Amino acid sequence: MMQYEAIVVGVSSGGMNAMKVLFSILPKDFSIPVIIVQHVSSHSDNQWIKILNDKSDLYIKEADEKEKIEQGTAYIAPANYHLLIGKNKTFSLTVDERVNFARPSIDVLFESAAEVYKSKLIGVVLTGSNNDGTKGIKRIKEYGGLAIIQDPETAESAYMPASAITAVKADYILSLEDISYLLIQLGNGIKTYLT
Amino acid sequence: MxxxxxxxxxxxxxxxxxxxxxxxxxxxxxxxxxxxxxxxxxxxxxxxxxxxxxxxxxxxxxxxxxxxxxxSITVTEMFRDPGFYRSLRENVIPVLKTYPFIKIWHAGCSTGEEAYSMSIILQEEGLYDRTTIYATDFNQQALNKAKEGIFSNELMKEYTINYQLSGGKESFSGYYTSNYNNVIMNQSLKKNIVWANHNLVTDGVFAEVHLILCRNVLIYFERDLQNKVQALFYNSLINGGILCLGSKEGLRFTDLYEEYVELDKKQRIFKKKY
Known part of the structure; x- marks a missing residue:
């Protein structure tokens, strides 16, 4: 039975509401680390992460450079930095050029995570209005990971999940609530859900 | 697979x-x-x-x-992180004013945008004429571009906003001359900048300085190398000298954490203890 080691999530416009839903469902001490790129303005500070954390059972923090990735924690990429994962399962930040007009870019996180976690990675593409994440979710599938995409009809912005769906054969296409419960089951090692 | x-x-x-x-x-x-x-x-x-x-x-x-x-990453901006430059004006400039002459090391200056930003602030604060800025990088191609001081006209809109957000009160367009698609920075901003090839990984201390800026360079290094470069900075600073790092860089995981006091925690500005 597959024990997943990390979940990477890409979310853009509509993301603040989406994350409120996700974190109202994920439990404290959730067994798989959750790593998120949310597109925000380059001048944004991390106050919203603190506010999100106050309302969540699961501990949410901004990812620090060279920080070790731990269970029971959700990490969010800092504004204006790309977030990458090293083979030693620590974070790296870079100020490289924007990718898909974005920094942080979802593709950058997904690609580096796929190379590290391979088939033990879950990729999740949520609401958004550009195609960041499409290349990344494809890479995750190429390495044998699991692709979960928000049903575009249930997304605040359909474009990003719809773009991801055209690029890969998704393992699951679900509403945000169902994705959240699916993640809990995957975290508990339960294999089948809504197949 | x-x-x-x-x-x-x-x-x-x-x-x-x-x-x-x-x-x-x-x-x-x-x-x-x-x-x-x-x-x-x-x-x-x-x-x-x-x-x-x-x-x-x-x-x-x-x-x-x-x-x-x-x-080698050459992505940079003028007045990148305006909040940092505002704090530099408020917290660092007053310290620099106490010295009869000032040496600044801009480590990893890339194509020079932040070194020019520093020149502008020093001019406005009346300190430029007694300052030498050592702007160094290991990327010679980037240094050559920095030395030319020619930047794309398209970027100036964003840099002007950064400048204003950083507390700049002059007209930013007064600092350069437009020429078709490019701008060239004023000669007066360049005259006290010494552009030099220096590799943080393999080269050592070359001067004793009052202020070091090294922003968003150390994030590209693993911890051991970060520590090594922090030691280089420590040995290059005078007592009471100031170290400015990138907004996600710090000293907490280095051996030198105890050797500095924080001047501005959020903007990552540190002062070497006496």
């Missing part, structure tokens, strides 16, 4: 080859950063795997210099 795996030993061997043949040392750079840049270069140059890239590096100097450019 369709995708070819990138193995750490292959990348290590590649970096070792670069070091032996060209004397650029990327061996302690962030693994995730190096992996990403190498993967991108492989895809762009149509290479099959890392060992193929390694033999190309040995035999093709043009390709090798392209890879060096890939591994």
């Amino acid at each position: 369709k995708h070819k795996d990138i193995l750490e030993p292959e990348i290590s061997l590649l970096l070792e080859t670069v070091y032996q043949k060209y004397h650029y040392d990327f061996r302690q750079y962030s693994e995730a950063h190096i992996r990403r840049r190498i993967m991108n270069r492989m895809a762009m140059s149509g290479l099959e795997d890392v060992s193929q890239m390694r033999s190309k590096i040995l035999n093709d100097e043009t390709f090798a210099s392209r890879l060096l450019q890939d591994l």
